[in-house]
Amino acid sequence: MSKIALIFSGQGAQYAGMGKELYESIDECREVFDIADRELGLSIKDICFDGGDGKIDKTEYTQPAILTTSIAALRAFEKEGIEYHAVAGLSLGEYSALVSCGMISFEECVKLVRKRGLFMEEAVKDVDGTLAAIIGLDVDQVEELVNKAKEEDVLQISNLNCPKQIVIGGETAAIDRAVEIAKEMGAKRALKLNVSGPFHTKLLKEAAENLYNEMNNIEFKENSLPIYMNVNGEKLNSSDGIKEIMKLQVMSSVYWEKSIRNMINDGIDTFIEIGPGRVLSGFVKKVDRKLNCMNIEDLKTLENTLSKLRGE
Structure with missing residues (x-):
């Protein structure tokens, strides 16, 4: 059953x-x-x-x-x-x-x-923030990515959806850096999402x-x-x-x-x-x-x- x-x-x-x-x-x-x-x-x-x-x-x-x-x-x-x-x-x-x-x-x-x-x-409404999907990296790699890209900005993992499909969220400047670094780290895809804010972040x-x-x-x-x-x-x-x-x-x-x-x-x-x-x-x-x-x-x-x- x-x-x-x-x-x-x-x-x-x-x-x-x-x-x-x-x-x-x-x-x-x-x-x-x-x-x-x-x-x-x-x-x-x-x-x-x-x-x-x-x-x-x-x-x-x-x-x-x-x-x-x-x-x-x-x-x-x-x-x-x-x-x-x-x-x-x-x-x-x-x-x-x-x-x-x-x-x-x-x-x-x-x-x-x-x-x-x-x-x-x-x-x-007054926050310049968004989300990005990182495809092809595992959790440890995405955590490394976040640490490399965040600098003084807010950036963190927002969604751990399924194997090697993770969403990060934070201030837009950090997201932009993360998308570029993710590609250098071998991500299959790294793209900003069309959302109204950096949901599931602090x-x-x-x-x-x-x-x-x-x-x-x-x-x-x-x-x-x-x-x-x-x-x-x-x-x-x-x-x-x-x-x-x-x-x-x-x-x-x-x-x-x-x-x-x-x-x-x-x-x-x-x-x-x-x-x-x-x-x-x-x-x-x-x-x-x-x-x-x-x-x-x-x-x-x-x-x-x-x-x-x-x-x-």
């Missing part, structure tokens, strides 16, 4: 039209979008389905839009009664994972992630503190199944310290590869990516090509995933 983990999309996976089929076809999915609209006092449906005049790519709106689409896809899956055994999410996706294991209600979470997006935008400290203050208004419940956390890749079995963990998550490295390896060690052999896109499935396959990977973001992928799980 397969042991299933659900993994949830992060920011960058958004596209106009996401969630529309689910909304139009499944009552439980429609309810999720209606709740989001009501709680936020705006039309998440317009942002997800039509792009909301560019709002879909503005962090304040992107984050609740992806969360809403992901939870709608989750509800479509849960309706089928198939058991899953663990959850995780990349960056923003960790909030969808918190909802999926019962630690926070969707109603509270969708408001929280909109504020998270606002706090992140506010924290980086330059987001102000956002982390504001988010922590916001979370003090929320009571997190005990999780109903294991959730593997970005800040250390480890399994969390209770809600102890969750607010501090989620505060750190905004300004700390994301240990995604470690999360996947720990899930594998705990017997997970099937990963279902929930929400827009298939980026996380690609990361999982680069960790171990033998793993089963599926995704659910619309009716076709829902049907395909259910057929595979049922052996049809």
Whole structure:
């Protein structure tokens, strides 16, 4: 019998039209979008389905839009009664994972992630910073790269996604130096990413503190199944310290590869990516090509995933 983990999309996976089929076809999915609209006092449906005049790519709106689409896809899956055994999410996706294991209600979470997006935008508005992907170097080499390139600027590892695919973040001058040095060190690719700030670095400290203050208004419940956390890749079995963990998550490295390896060690052999896109499935396959990977973001992928799980 397969042991299933659900993994949830992060920011960058958004596209106009996401969630529309689910909304139009499944009552439980429609309810999720209606709740989001009501709680936020705006039309998440317009942002997800039509792009909301560019709002879909503005962090304040992107984050609740992806969360809403992901939870709608989750509800479509849960309706089928198939058991899953663990959850995780990349960056923003960790909030969808918190909802999926019962630690926070969707109603509270969708408001929280909109504020998270606002706090992140506010924290980086006067910061000249960005991210860069380094392909083809291992962790030790990227740490050496960071030390060579940072000089007096902020520069650190932001995401450890999968073998030899690591994202660094920091001030733009340091990122520019790092991209050039990475090529000299033999990286297959080193390129700046089209993002609005140096996420998962200490330059987001102000956002982390504001988010922590916001979370003090929320009571997190005990999780109903294991959730593997970005800040250390480890399994969390209770809600102890969750607010501090989620505060750190905004300004700390994301240990995604470690999360996947720990899930594998705990017997997970099937990963279902929930929400827009298939980026996380690609990361999982680069960790171990033998793993089963599926995704659910619309009716076709829902049907395909259910057929595979049922052996049809």
